[in-house]
Amino acid sequence: MKTTKDTTTAAAHGGDVRLSGISKTYGSFTAVHPLDLTVPEGSFFALLGASGCGKTTTLRMIAGLEEPSAGTVHLGDQDVTALPPYKRPVNTVFQSYALFPHLDIFENVAFGLRRRGIKSVKKQVDEMLDLVQLGEQARKKPHQLSGGQQQRVAVARALINHPKVLLLDEPLGALDLKLRRQMQLELKRIQTEVGITFVHVTHDQEEAMTMADQVAVMNAGRVEQLGSPADLYENPRTTFVANFLGSSNFIEAEIDSRGGDGLVLKAGGGKLVLPEARNSASTTTGGKVLVGVRPEKISVTHADEAGEIPEGRNRITGRIADSSFIGVSTQYVVDSPVCPEFEVYAQNIARDPRLVPGAEVVLHWNPAHTFGLDATQDIDAGTEEEAAV
Numbered sequence: 272m273k274t275t276k277d278t279t280t281a282a283a284h285g286g287d288v289r290l291s292g293i294s295k296t297y298g299s300f301t302a303v304h305p306l307d308l309t310v311p312e313g314s315f316f317a318l319l320g321a322s323g324c325g326k327t328t329t330l331r332m333i334a335g336l337e338e339p340s341a342g343t344v345h346l347g348d349q350d351v352t353a354l355p356p357y358k359r360p361v362n363t364v365f366q367s368y369a370l371f372p373h374l375d376i377f378e379n380v381a382f383g384l385r386r387r388g389i390k391s392v393k394k395q396v397d398e399m400l401d402l403v404q405l406g407e408q409a410r411k412k413p414h415q416l417s418g419g420q421q422q423r424v425a426v427a428r429a430l431i432n433h434p435k436v437l438l439l440d441e442p443l444g445a446l447d448l449k450l451r452r453q454m455q456l457e458l459k460r461i462q463t464e465v466g467i468t469f470v471h472v473t474h475d476q477e478e479a480m481t482m483a484d485q486v487a488v489m490n491a492g493r494v495e496q497l498g499s500p501a502d503l504y505e506n507p508r509t510t511f512v513a514n515f516l517g518s519s520n521f522i523e524a525e526i527d528s529r530g531g532d533g534l535v536l537k538a539g540g541g542k543l544v545l546p547e548a549r550n551s552a553s554t555t556t557g558g559k560v561l562v563g564v565r566p567e568k569i570s571v572t573h574a575d576e577a578g579e580i581p582e583g584r585n586r587i588t589g590r591i592a593d594s595s596f597i598g599v600s601t602q603y604v605v606d607s608p609v610c611p612e613f614e615v616y617a618q619n620i621a622r623d624p625r626l627v628p629g630a631e632v633v634l635h636w637n638p639a640h641t642f643g644l645d646a647t648q649d650i651d652a653g654t655e656e657e658a659a660v
């Protein structure tokens with residue numbers, strides 16, 4: 272008796288996804304390089320990356336729709352690598368909702384239950400429709416609903432069979448921006464309510480950051496970095512991640528010495544301080560480091576007031592090349608001897624009217640907001656400029 276119960280309990284869990292050395296090649300082309308990834312049970316996990324980086328292929332290998340060239344897929348303790356899709360406790364929601372146009376919403380959601388020969392479906396379907404807040408629309412046909420509502424039907428239809436893992440492949444890609452924002456919150460609420468593992472594929476960094484507990488940033492068939500949104504944003508380990516999530520400024524600098532507050536770096540004629548814990552480059556003296564800092568961490572002071580900048584801040588000089596007022600903030604582009612086109616986002620609190628193009632300025636920031644990256648990388652990796660090439 273006890274054994275049976277334990278088995279049931281084990282089966283009720285098993286919502287973590289473990290990929291071990293999984294890869295996919297098409298002929299001589301490698302779409303996914305050997306990949307190790309664990310998605311914790313009950314988490315909202317995002318696979319984020321530009322088009323073509325291998326997100327869908329990875330998702331399809333979890334679903335069983337694509338056979339891996341090597342490696343294994345575990346759901347909980349179960350090795351599902353050899354199981355066909357319908358035997359895996361997984362369901363997928365695609366960008367195209369693929370609802371049955373001739374069936375009403377209720378019957379679309381009931382479909383999975385009826386196919387399994389379940390007769391009394393009303394209670395479960397009603398619960399699912401309530402979950403996605405479409406109880407009132409049960410008797411409408413898909414074409415009578417908005418895109419966002421149709422996508423919620425698709426989610427309800429996928430959840431009704433109680434999968435342990437829900438896979439979502441760019442499910443909001445067809446929606447306009449405003450609806451997409453609403454649906455992001457809605458999907459997050461649904462995931463919190465049902466508590467199962469969601470693996471969400473998107474190329475939209477803001478979407479991944481808003482929704483996910485953990486984000487795996489993919490680049491050319493590899494996971495470049497994995498972490499919480501805040502961790503990826505504050506501690507990017509590659510220029511690709513630093514540029515793909517938000518924007519970053521980079522200064523090429525040389526290691527001068529080790530000081531009490533961190534590494535002391537030479538850039539142009541000046542010195543910058545980088546906390547050692549935030550540096551992922553080699554620390555050989557004389558070695559090169561890319562010093563990164565996010566645009567919103569930087570303050571702009573007119574050169575005439577430079578004496579008022581507190582001690583201990585990293586500072587560089589420059590001239591304002593461009594300024595755009597966008598309401599909550601002003602975005603400056605500053606040409607500096609150590610970095611062309613330094614980006615600065617200044618909150619509009621008290622605007623100095625002298626900060627206009629042509630003005631000589633000092634840019635300064637808390638050294639703790641500086642991160643250091645290996646200088647052999649392409650500074651533009653992951654930027655839109657790079658994507659356009």
Ligand SMILES: Nc1ncnc2c1ncn2[C@@H]1O[C@H](COP(=O)(O)OP(=O)(O)O)[C@@H](O)[C@H]1O
Binds near residue numbers: 300322
């Ligand atoms: N069946 C296939 N045959 C050959 N190449 C494929 C096939 N499926 C995907 N690819 C290639 O693998 C790469 C990754 O594709 P995909 O996983 O769909 O990327 P993403 O979802 O991140 O946009 C792309 O370069 C794509 O062209």
Ligand SMILES: [Mg+2]
Binds near residue numbers: 326
């Ligand atoms: Mg895709």
